[in-house]
Amino acid sequence: MQVFQREFRLPAFPRGFHLITERVEREMPELRSLRAGILHVFIKHTSASLTINEDADPTVRKDFESHFNQMVPEEAPYYIHNYEGSDDMPAHLKASILGSSVSIPVTDGRLNLGTWQGIYLCEHRDRAAGRSLVLTSYGM
Amino acid sequence: MQVFQREFRLPAFPRGFHLITERVEREMPELRSLRAGILHVFIKHTSASLTINEDADPTVRKDFESHFNQMVPEEAPYYIHNYEGSDDMPAHLKASILGSSVSIPVTDGRLNLGTWQGIYLCEHRDRAAGRSLVLTSYGM
Amino acid sequence: MQVFQREFRLPAFPRGFHLITERVEREMPELRSLRAGILHVFIKHTSASLTINEDADPTVRKDFESHFNQMVPEEAPYYIHNYEGSDDMPAHLKASILGSSVSIPVTDGRLNLGTWQGIYLCEHRDRAAGRSLVLTSYGM
Numbered sequence: 001m002q003v004f005q006r007e008f009r010l011p012a013f014p015r016g017f018h019l020i021t022e023r024v025e026r027e028m029p030e031l032r033s034l035r036a037g038i039l040h041v042f043i044k045h046t047s048a049s050l051t052i053n054e055d056a057d058p059t060v061r062k063d064f065e066s067h068f069n070q071m072v073p074e075e076a077p078y079y080i081h082n083y084e085g086s087d088d089m090p091a092h093l094k095a096s097i098l099g100s101s102v103s104i105p106v107t108d109g110r111l112n113l114g115t116w117q118g119i120y121l122c123e124h125r126d127r128a129a130g131r132s133l134v135l136t137s138y139g140m
Numbered sequence: 141m142q143v144f145q146r147e148f149r150l151p152a153f154p155r156g157f158h159l160i161t162e163r164v165e166r167e168m169p170e171l172r173s174l175r176a177g178i179l180h181v182f183i184k185h186t187s188a189s190l191t192i193n194e195d196a197d198p199t200v201r202k203d204f205e206s207h208f209n210q211m212v213p214e215e216a217p218y219y220i221h222n223y224e225g226s227d228d229m230p231a232h233l234k235a236s237i238l239g240s241s242v243s244i245p246v247t248d249g250r251l252n253l254g255t256w257q258g259i260y261l262c263e264h265r266d267r268a269a270g271r272s273l274v275l276t277s278y279g280m
Numbered sequence: 281m282q283v284f285q286r287e288f289r290l291p292a293f294p295r296g297f298h299l300i301t302e303r304v305e306r307e308m309p310e311l312r313s314l315r316a317g318i319l320h321v322f323i324k325h326t327s328a329s330l331t332i333n334e335d336a337d338p339t340v341r342k343d344f345e346s347h348f349n350q351m352v353p354e355e356a357p358y359y360i361h362n363y364e365g366s367d368d369m370p371a372h373l374k375a376s377i378l379g380s381s382v383s384i385p386v387t388d389g390r391l392n393l394g395t396w397q398g399i400y401l402c403e404h405r406d407r408a409a410g411r412s413l414v415l416t417s418y419g420m
Contacts, residue, residue, distance in 0.1 A: 001141035001278075001281035003420045005316040005387060036145040038180055038276055040318055042385050044394030046334040051236040054186040059221035063229050064236070066218040071211065071351065078346040081339035089343050096331040096344070100397070101383055103241055105182050105274040107145060112274050114184030117240070134385040134392050136318055138281075138419070139278070140143045141281035141418075176285035178320055178416055191376040194326040199361035203369050204376070206358040211351065243381055245322050245414040247285060252414050254324030257380070279418070280283045 002037075003138045004030040009130045013123045015087070017053075017061035021118040025111065028135045032109040037139015039111060042101045044132040047091035047125050049098035055118025064122075068094050091124035098122050106139055142177075143278045144170040149270045153263045155227070157193075157201040161258040165251065168275045172249040177279015179251060182241045184272040187231035187265050189238035195258025204262075208234050231264035238262050246279055282317075283418045284310040289410045293403045295367070297333075297341035301398040305391065308415045312389040317419015319391060322381045324412040327371035327405050329378035335398025344402075348374050371404035378402050386419055 008027050010020065024041060025031065031039060043050050054060040072093045074086040081089045102119060105112040121131065148167050150160065164181060165171065171179060183190050194200045212233045214226040221229045242259060245252040261271065288307050290300065304321060305311065311319060323330050334340045352373045354366040361369045382399060385392040401411065 001143070001420075003281065003316050005385065007387075007392070036143050036276065038278075040383060040385065042383075042392075044392070044397065046332070046394065046396050052186070052240045053236050054232055057221060060229070060232055063219050063221050064233065067212065067216065067233050070216070070218065072347065076347065076350070078350065079343050081337060081343050089340070092334055092340055093344065093347050096333050096400075097237055097377055099239060099379060100332045103180060103182075103243065103383065105145065105180065105276050107147075107274070112147070112182075112184070114186070114272065116186050117184065120236075132394065134387070136316065136385050136419075138318075139276075140141075141283070176283050176416065178418075192326070192380045193376050194372055197361060200369070200372055203359050203361050204373065207352065207356065207373050210356070210358065237377055239379060243320060243322075243383065245285065245320065245416050247287075247414070252287070252322075252324070254326070254412065256326050257324065260376075279416075280281075 001140055005136045007134045009132050012128055012130050013121060015123050015126050017064045018121045019055055019118045020121045024119055028137055031106055031137055034106045034139040035108060037106045038103050039106050040103045040136045042134045046095055048131050049095040049122040050102045051098045051120045051122060052102050052117050053120055054116050056116055087126045094124045141280055145276045147274045149272050152268055152270050153261060155263050155266050157204045158261045159195055159258045160261045164259055168277055171246055171277055174246045174279040177246045178243050179246050180243045180276045182274045186235055188271050189235040189262040190242045191238045191260045191262060192242050192257050193260055194256050196256055227266045234264045281420055285416045287414045289412050292408060292410050293401060295403050295406050297344045298401045299335055299398045300401045304399055308417055311386055311417055314386045314419040317386045318383050319386050320381060320383045320416045322414045326375055328411050329375040329380060329402040330382045331378045331400050331402060332382050332397050333400055334396050336396055367406045374404045
Protein backbone atom coordinates (compact mmCIF):
# COMPACT_ATOMS: atom_id res chain seq x y z
CA MET A 1 0.00 0.00 0.00
CA GLN A 2 1.28 3.43 -0.93
CA VAL A 3 0.10 6.87 0.21
CA PHE A 4 0.98 10.13 -1.56
CA GLN A 5 -0.12 13.51 -0.31
CA ARG A 6 0.41 16.99 -1.66
CA GLU A 7 -1.01 20.44 -0.90
CA PHE A 8 -1.09 23.19 -3.51
CA ARG A 9 -2.80 26.45 -4.27
CA LEU A 10 -5.06 27.09 -7.24
CA PRO A 11 -4.93 30.59 -8.71
CA ALA A 12 -7.93 32.87 -8.12
CA PHE A 13 -10.93 31.95 -10.25
CA PRO A 14 -13.96 34.16 -10.90
CA ARG A 15 -17.25 33.21 -9.23
CA GLY A 16 -18.65 30.18 -11.02
CA PHE A 17 -17.83 26.58 -11.87
CA HIS A 18 -14.45 25.69 -13.37
CA LEU A 19 -12.82 22.49 -14.65
CA ILE A 20 -9.66 21.55 -12.78
CA THR A 21 -9.21 17.87 -13.72
CA GLU A 22 -5.97 18.34 -15.66
CA ARG A 23 -4.47 20.56 -13.02
CA VAL A 24 -5.22 17.98 -10.31
CA GLU A 25 -3.71 15.16 -12.37
CA ARG A 26 -0.59 17.21 -13.02
CA GLU A 27 -0.10 17.82 -9.30
CA MET A 28 -0.16 14.09 -8.53
CA PRO A 29 2.02 12.25 -11.08
CA GLU A 30 2.31 9.34 -8.60
CA LEU A 31 -1.19 8.27 -9.71
CA ARG A 32 0.61 6.44 -12.53
CA SER A 33 2.17 4.06 -10.03
CA LEU A 34 -1.19 2.90 -8.61
CA ARG A 35 -2.83 -0.14 -10.13
CA ALA A 36 -5.95 0.19 -7.92
CA GLY A 37 -6.75 2.91 -5.42
CA ILE A 38 -8.43 6.23 -4.70
CA LEU A 39 -7.62 9.89 -5.23
CA HIS A 40 -9.11 12.14 -2.54
CA VAL A 41 -9.30 15.88 -3.32
CA PHE A 42 -10.07 18.24 -0.44
CA ILE A 43 -10.61 22.02 -0.42
CA LYS A 44 -9.51 23.90 2.72
CA HIS A 45 -12.20 26.59 2.50
CA THR A 46 -15.82 27.09 3.50
CA SER A 47 -17.00 29.34 0.65
CA ALA A 48 -15.81 27.24 -2.29
CA SER A 49 -16.40 23.56 -2.99
CA LEU A 50 -15.68 20.59 -5.25
CA THR A 51 -17.93 18.40 -7.36
CA ILE A 52 -17.79 16.07 -10.36
CA ASN A 53 -19.92 16.79 -13.40
CA GLU A 54 -20.11 17.17 -17.18
CA ASP A 55 -16.82 18.40 -18.60
CA ALA A 56 -17.61 18.96 -22.28
CA ASP A 57 -20.16 21.74 -22.65
CA PRO A 58 -19.47 25.05 -20.85
CA THR A 59 -23.19 25.88 -20.79
CA VAL A 60 -23.64 23.20 -18.12
CA ARG A 61 -21.29 25.12 -15.84
CA LYS A 62 -23.14 28.38 -16.54
CA ASP A 63 -26.45 26.72 -15.62
CA PHE A 64 -24.88 25.46 -12.39
CA GLU A 65 -24.12 29.05 -11.42
CA SER A 66 -27.64 30.20 -12.34
CA HIS A 67 -29.38 27.40 -10.53
CA PHE A 68 -27.34 27.61 -7.34
CA ASN A 69 -27.99 31.36 -7.21
CA GLN A 70 -31.70 30.62 -7.40
CA MET A 71 -31.68 27.74 -4.89
CA VAL A 72 -29.49 29.65 -2.41
CA PRO A 73 -30.39 33.32 -2.88
CA GLU A 74 -28.44 36.33 -1.67
CA GLU A 75 -30.15 38.64 0.80
CA ALA A 76 -32.58 36.00 2.06
CA PRO A 77 -34.60 37.71 4.82
CA TYR A 78 -33.67 35.02 7.36
CA TYR A 79 -29.89 35.40 7.10
CA ILE A 80 -28.27 36.74 10.28
CA HIS A 81 -24.67 36.25 9.13
CA ASN A 82 -24.46 39.05 6.56
CA TYR A 83 -21.64 41.38 7.63
CA GLU A 84 -19.10 39.77 5.27
CA GLY A 85 -21.11 40.71 2.17
CA SER A 86 -24.23 39.43 0.48
CA ASP A 87 -22.32 36.64 -1.28
CA ASP A 88 -20.87 35.22 1.95
CA MET A 89 -23.66 33.25 3.62
CA PRO A 90 -24.90 31.80 0.29
CA ALA A 91 -21.29 30.73 -0.35
CA HIS A 92 -21.18 28.76 2.90
CA LEU A 93 -24.49 27.04 2.12
CA LYS A 94 -23.52 26.16 -1.45
CA ALA A 95 -20.21 24.79 -0.17
CA SER A 96 -21.97 22.31 2.10
CA ILE A 97 -24.59 21.33 -0.48
CA LEU A 98 -21.84 20.46 -2.97
CA GLY A 99 -19.20 19.30 -0.51
CA SER A 100 -15.59 19.90 0.47
CA SER A 101 -14.13 16.79 -1.15
CA VAL A 102 -14.45 14.40 -4.05
CA SER A 103 -12.93 10.94 -4.20
CA ILE A 104 -12.31 9.12 -7.44
CA PRO A 105 -11.17 5.56 -8.16
CA VAL A 106 -7.71 5.15 -9.67
CA THR A 107 -7.33 2.19 -12.02
CA ASP A 108 -4.17 1.18 -13.90
CA GLY A 109 -2.46 4.47 -13.15
CA ARG A 110 -5.31 6.78 -14.23
CA LEU A 111 -8.39 8.46 -12.76
CA ASN A 112 -11.24 6.08 -13.57
CA LEU A 113 -13.76 8.77 -14.48
CA GLY A 114 -16.66 8.33 -16.90
CA THR A 115 -16.29 9.72 -20.42
CA TRP A 116 -17.98 13.01 -19.57
CA GLN A 117 -16.85 13.47 -15.98
CA GLY A 118 -14.53 16.21 -14.80
CA ILE A 119 -13.64 17.80 -11.47
CA TYR A 120 -15.18 21.24 -10.86
CA LEU A 121 -13.84 23.91 -8.58
CA CYS A 122 -16.99 25.71 -7.44
CA GLU A 123 -16.08 29.30 -6.53
CA HIS A 124 -18.95 30.85 -4.60
CA ARG A 125 -17.43 34.23 -3.66
CA ASP A 126 -17.37 37.32 -5.88
CA ARG A 127 -13.74 38.10 -5.22
CA ALA A 128 -11.79 35.18 -3.81
CA ALA A 129 -8.06 34.75 -3.66
CA GLY A 130 -6.55 31.39 -4.64
CA ARG A 131 -7.81 28.23 -2.98
CA SER A 132 -5.74 25.52 -1.26
CA LEU A 133 -6.35 21.88 -2.10
CA VAL A 134 -4.95 18.75 -0.46
CA LEU A 135 -4.58 15.69 -2.69
CA THR A 136 -4.21 12.28 -1.07
CA SER A 137 -3.87 9.16 -3.21
CA TYR A 138 -3.54 5.65 -1.90
CA GLY A 139 -3.70 2.11 -3.15
CA MET A 140 -1.40 -0.54 -4.49
CA MET B 141 -3.52 -3.55 3.85
CA GLN B 142 -5.60 -4.97 1.06
CA VAL B 143 -7.25 -3.21 -1.90
CA PHE B 144 -9.99 -4.74 -4.03
CA GLN B 145 -11.50 -2.99 -7.02
CA ARG B 146 -14.22 -3.98 -9.43
CA GLU B 147 -16.24 -2.23 -12.12
CA PHE B 148 -19.69 -3.45 -13.16
CA ARG B 149 -22.80 -2.24 -14.90
CA LEU B 150 -26.21 -1.91 -13.29
CA PRO B 151 -29.20 -2.64 -15.53
CA ALA B 152 -31.34 0.31 -16.67
CA PHE B 153 -33.56 1.67 -13.89
CA PRO B 154 -36.56 3.97 -14.38
CA ARG B 155 -36.22 7.59 -13.27
CA GLY B 156 -36.32 7.69 -9.49
CA PHE B 157 -34.52 6.38 -6.42
CA HIS B 158 -33.65 2.67 -6.13
CA LEU B 159 -32.06 0.47 -3.48
CA ILE B 160 -28.87 -1.24 -4.64
CA THR B 161 -27.26 -2.30 -1.34
CA GLU B 162 -27.55 -6.04 -1.91
CA ARG B 163 -26.31 -5.81 -5.46
CA VAL B 164 -23.25 -3.83 -4.35
CA GLU B 165 -22.47 -6.34 -1.58
CA ARG B 166 -22.79 -9.22 -4.03
CA GLU B 167 -20.30 -7.63 -6.41
CA MET B 168 -17.65 -7.33 -3.68
CA PRO B 169 -17.50 -10.62 -1.73
CA GLU B 170 -13.97 -9.67 -0.59
CA LEU B 171 -15.61 -7.36 1.98
CA ARG B 172 -15.79 -10.47 4.16
CA SER B 173 -12.01 -10.55 4.45
CA LEU B 174 -11.76 -7.01 5.87
CA ARG B 175 -11.77 -6.58 9.61
CA ALA B 176 -11.72 -2.76 9.38
CA GLY B 177 -11.82 -0.60 6.28
CA ILE B 178 -13.91 1.34 3.78
CA LEU B 179 -16.04 0.54 0.75
CA HIS B 180 -16.05 3.34 -1.83
CA VAL B 181 -18.81 3.25 -4.46
CA PHE B 182 -18.45 5.54 -7.49
CA ILE B 183 -20.81 6.19 -10.41
CA LYS B 184 -19.21 7.03 -13.77
CA HIS B 185 -22.01 9.30 -14.97
CA THR B 186 -23.12 12.92 -14.62
CA SER B 187 -26.90 12.50 -14.75
CA ALA B 188 -27.28 9.82 -12.06
CA SER B 189 -25.92 9.78 -8.53
CA LEU B 190 -25.53 7.82 -5.29
CA THR B 191 -26.71 8.49 -1.77
CA ILE B 192 -27.43 6.65 1.49
CA ASN B 193 -30.89 6.87 3.03
CA GLU B 194 -33.85 5.03 4.52
CA ASP B 195 -34.18 1.54 3.06
CA ALA B 196 -37.44 0.27 4.57
CA ASP B 197 -40.36 2.34 3.33
CA PRO B 198 -40.69 2.88 -0.45
CA THR B 199 -42.67 6.09 0.10
CA VAL B 200 -39.44 7.77 1.22
CA ARG B 201 -37.94 7.11 -2.21
CA LYS B 202 -41.07 8.43 -3.92
CA ASP B 203 -40.85 11.63 -1.87
CA PHE B 204 -37.19 11.99 -2.86
CA GLU B 205 -38.23 12.03 -6.52
CA SER B 206 -41.02 14.57 -5.86
CA HIS B 207 -38.85 16.87 -3.80
CA PHE B 208 -35.87 16.87 -6.14
CA ASN B 209 -38.19 17.67 -9.06
CA GLN B 210 -39.45 20.64 -7.12
CA MET B 211 -36.02 21.84 -5.91
CA VAL B 212 -34.45 21.41 -9.37
CA PRO B 213 -37.25 22.09 -11.85
CA GLU B 214 -37.30 21.22 -15.53
CA GLU B 215 -37.61 24.09 -18.01
CA ALA B 216 -36.22 26.70 -15.60
CA PRO B 217 -36.09 29.95 -17.61
CA TYR B 218 -32.37 30.41 -16.87
CA TYR B 219 -31.19 27.08 -18.35
CA ILE B 220 -29.03 27.48 -21.45
CA HIS B 221 -28.06 23.81 -21.75
CA ASN B 222 -31.40 22.39 -22.94
CA TYR B 223 -30.82 20.68 -26.28
CA GLU B 224 -30.49 17.20 -24.72
CA GLY B 225 -34.05 17.27 -23.38
CA SER B 226 -35.82 18.95 -20.49
CA ASP B 227 -34.66 16.27 -18.04
CA ASP B 228 -30.96 16.71 -18.86
CA MET B 229 -29.83 19.87 -17.07
CA PRO B 230 -31.86 19.07 -13.93
CA ALA B 231 -30.19 15.63 -13.96
CA HIS B 232 -26.72 17.20 -13.90
CA LEU B 233 -27.68 19.49 -11.02
CA LYS B 234 -29.30 16.72 -8.97
CA ALA B 235 -26.22 14.54 -9.54
CA SER B 236 -23.93 17.14 -7.97
CA ILE B 237 -26.29 17.93 -5.09
CA LEU B 238 -26.40 14.24 -4.16
CA GLY B 239 -22.89 13.29 -5.25
CA SER B 240 -21.05 10.77 -7.40
CA SER B 241 -19.81 8.54 -4.60
CA VAL B 242 -20.63 7.14 -1.19
CA SER B 243 -18.13 5.63 1.21
CA ILE B 244 -19.12 3.28 4.00
CA PRO B 245 -17.12 1.76 6.85
CA VAL B 246 -16.52 -1.97 6.72
CA THR B 247 -16.32 -3.70 10.11
CA ASP B 248 -15.76 -7.41 10.73
CA GLY B 249 -16.40 -8.29 7.11
CA ARG B 250 -19.66 -6.36 6.68
CA LEU B 251 -20.86 -2.91 5.66
CA ASN B 252 -21.26 -1.04 8.95
CA LEU B 253 -24.50 0.71 8.02
CA GLY B 254 -27.17 1.84 10.47
CA THR B 255 -30.29 -0.28 10.85
CA TRP B 256 -32.27 1.77 8.33
CA GLN B 257 -29.53 2.75 5.91
CA GLY B 258 -29.29 1.53 2.33
CA ILE B 259 -27.47 2.65 -0.82
CA TYR B 260 -29.65 4.44 -3.39
CA LEU B 261 -29.00 4.64 -7.10
CA CYS B 262 -30.54 8.00 -8.03
CA GLU B 263 -31.57 7.87 -11.70
CA HIS B 264 -32.29 11.40 -12.90
CA ARG B 265 -32.92 10.78 -16.63
CA ASP B 266 -36.24 9.67 -18.14
CA ARG B 267 -34.71 6.99 -20.31
CA ALA B 268 -31.22 5.98 -19.24
CA ALA B 269 -29.31 2.88 -20.20
CA GLY B 270 -27.46 0.94 -17.51
CA ARG B 271 -25.01 2.74 -15.26
CA SER B 272 -21.39 1.80 -14.54
CA LEU B 273 -20.15 1.69 -10.95
CA VAL B 274 -16.62 1.25 -9.61
CA LEU B 275 -16.29 -0.40 -6.20
CA THR B 276 -13.04 0.00 -4.27
CA SER B 277 -12.64 -1.57 -0.84
CA TYR B 278 -9.56 -1.31 1.30
CA GLY B 279 -8.50 -2.01 4.83
CA MET B 280 -6.95 -4.78 6.84
CA MET C 281 -0.23 1.33 6.15
CA GLN C 282 -2.26 1.51 9.32
CA VAL C 283 -6.06 1.40 9.82
CA PHE C 284 -7.83 2.49 13.00
CA GLN C 285 -11.57 2.26 13.44
CA ARG C 286 -13.84 3.23 16.29
CA GLU C 287 -17.59 3.56 16.79
CA PHE C 288 -19.05 5.86 19.42
CA ARG C 289 -22.27 7.62 20.29
CA LEU C 290 -22.74 11.36 20.42
CA PRO C 291 -25.15 12.67 23.07
CA ALA C 292 -28.53 13.99 21.90
CA PHE C 293 -28.29 17.42 20.26
CA PRO C 294 -31.19 19.78 19.60
CA ARG C 295 -32.33 20.25 16.01
CA GLY C 296 -29.75 22.37 14.22
CA PHE C 297 -26.09 22.44 13.26
CA HIS C 298 -23.40 21.69 15.88
CA LEU C 299 -19.60 21.67 15.92
CA ILE C 300 -18.11 18.27 16.77
CA THR C 301 -14.50 18.63 15.56
CA GLU C 302 -12.91 18.39 19.00
CA ARG C 303 -15.03 15.47 20.03
CA VAL C 304 -14.09 13.57 16.87
CA GLU C 305 -10.37 14.26 17.36
CA ARG C 306 -10.59 13.11 20.97
CA GLU C 307 -12.14 9.80 19.93
CA MET C 308 -9.29 9.04 17.53
CA PRO C 309 -5.96 9.80 19.27
CA GLU C 310 -4.23 7.48 16.77
CA LEU C 311 -4.41 10.34 14.25
CA ARG C 312 -1.17 11.51 15.84
CA SER C 313 0.65 8.48 14.50
CA LEU C 314 -0.27 9.18 10.86
CA ARG C 315 2.15 11.21 8.76
CA ALA C 316 -0.19 11.22 5.73
CA GLY C 317 -3.67 9.75 5.45
CA ILE C 318 -7.42 10.26 5.71
CA LEU C 319 -10.00 10.41 8.50
CA HIS C 320 -13.42 9.16 7.40
CA VAL C 321 -16.38 10.08 9.62
CA PHE C 322 -19.67 8.27 9.02
CA ILE C 323 -23.09 8.73 10.63
CA LYS C 324 -25.27 5.62 10.96
CA HIS C 325 -28.59 7.45 10.60
CA THR C 326 -30.87 8.73 7.84
CA SER C 327 -32.29 11.83 9.54
CA ALA C 328 -29.03 13.47 10.61
CA SER C 329 -25.93 14.21 8.56
CA LEU C 330 -22.37 15.53 8.52
CA THR C 331 -20.74 18.43 6.73
CA ILE C 332 -17.70 20.70 6.98
CA ASN C 333 -18.18 24.44 7.25
CA GLU C 334 -17.30 27.66 9.08
CA ASP C 335 -16.49 27.00 12.71
CA ALA C 336 -16.05 30.49 14.18
CA ASP C 337 -19.33 32.37 14.04
CA PRO C 338 -22.45 30.66 15.46
CA THR C 339 -24.72 32.77 13.24
CA VAL C 340 -23.54 30.73 10.25
CA ARG C 341 -24.95 27.59 11.88
CA LYS C 342 -28.23 29.38 12.65
CA ASP C 343 -28.52 30.44 8.99
CA PHE C 344 -27.89 26.84 7.92
CA GLU C 345 -30.94 25.77 9.94
CA SER C 346 -33.08 28.60 8.49
CA HIS C 347 -32.05 27.97 4.92
CA PHE C 348 -32.45 24.20 5.00
CA ASN C 349 -35.93 24.64 6.48
CA GLN C 350 -36.78 26.88 3.55
CA MET C 351 -35.19 24.69 0.86
CA VAL C 352 -36.74 21.50 2.29
CA PRO C 353 -40.05 22.57 3.83
CA GLU C 354 -42.18 20.60 6.24
CA GLU C 355 -45.68 19.67 5.15
CA ALA C 356 -44.90 19.90 1.43
CA PRO C 357 -48.12 18.87 -0.36
CA TYR C 358 -46.33 16.15 -2.32
CA TYR C 359 -44.97 14.20 0.68
CA ILE C 360 -46.50 10.73 1.04
CA HIS C 361 -44.21 9.60 3.88
CA ASN C 362 -45.63 11.71 6.72
CA TYR C 363 -46.76 9.33 9.45
CA GLU C 364 -43.55 9.73 11.49
CA GLY C 365 -44.12 13.46 12.01
CA SER C 366 -43.76 16.57 9.91
CA ASP C 367 -40.02 16.79 10.56
CA ASP C 368 -39.30 13.25 9.35
CA MET C 369 -39.38 13.39 5.55
CA PRO C 370 -37.53 16.76 5.44
CA ALA C 371 -34.91 15.17 7.71
CA HIS C 372 -34.30 12.35 5.23
CA LEU C 373 -33.98 14.81 2.34
CA LYS C 374 -31.62 17.14 4.20
CA ALA C 375 -29.51 14.14 5.21
CA SER C 376 -28.92 13.17 1.59
CA ILE C 377 -28.31 16.74 0.40
CA LEU C 378 -25.59 17.15 3.03
CA GLY C 379 -24.35 13.57 3.13
CA SER C 380 -23.67 10.75 5.56
CA SER C 381 -19.89 11.09 5.69
CA VAL C 382 -17.04 13.55 5.52
CA SER C 383 -13.43 12.65 4.80
CA ILE C 384 -10.54 14.87 5.78
CA PRO C 385 -6.83 14.64 5.01
CA VAL C 386 -4.53 13.89 7.93
CA THR C 387 -1.06 15.45 7.72
CA ASP C 388 1.73 15.15 10.27
CA GLY C 389 -0.60 13.72 12.88
CA ARG C 390 -3.36 16.30 12.61
CA LEU C 391 -6.55 16.95 10.66
CA ASN C 392 -5.46 19.13 7.74
CA LEU C 393 -8.48 21.45 7.84
CA GLY C 394 -8.50 25.05 6.67
CA THR C 395 -8.32 27.80 9.29
CA TRP C 396 -12.09 28.21 9.46
CA GLN C 397 -13.22 24.66 8.85
CA GLY C 398 -14.95 22.49 11.42
CA ILE C 399 -17.06 19.32 11.35
CA TYR C 400 -20.80 19.85 11.81
CA LEU C 401 -23.27 17.34 13.15
CA CYS C 402 -26.50 18.29 11.35
CA GLU C 403 -29.45 17.19 13.48
CA HIS C 404 -32.61 17.33 11.40
CA ARG C 405 -35.13 15.83 13.83
CA ASP C 406 -36.97 17.76 16.56
CA ARG C 407 -36.34 15.18 19.24
CA ALA C 408 -33.55 12.78 18.41
CA ALA C 409 -31.66 10.49 20.73
CA GLY C 410 -27.88 10.30 20.47
CA ARG C 411 -26.29 9.51 17.12
CA SER C 412 -23.73 6.80 16.34
CA LEU C 413 -20.62 7.67 14.36
CA VAL C 414 -17.96 5.39 12.90
CA LEU C 415 -14.47 6.86 12.57
CA THR C 416 -11.97 5.16 10.25
CA SER C 417 -8.49 6.58 9.81
CA TYR C 418 -5.83 5.14 7.55
CA GLY C 419 -2.48 6.12 6.15
CA MET C 420 1.17 5.77 6.96
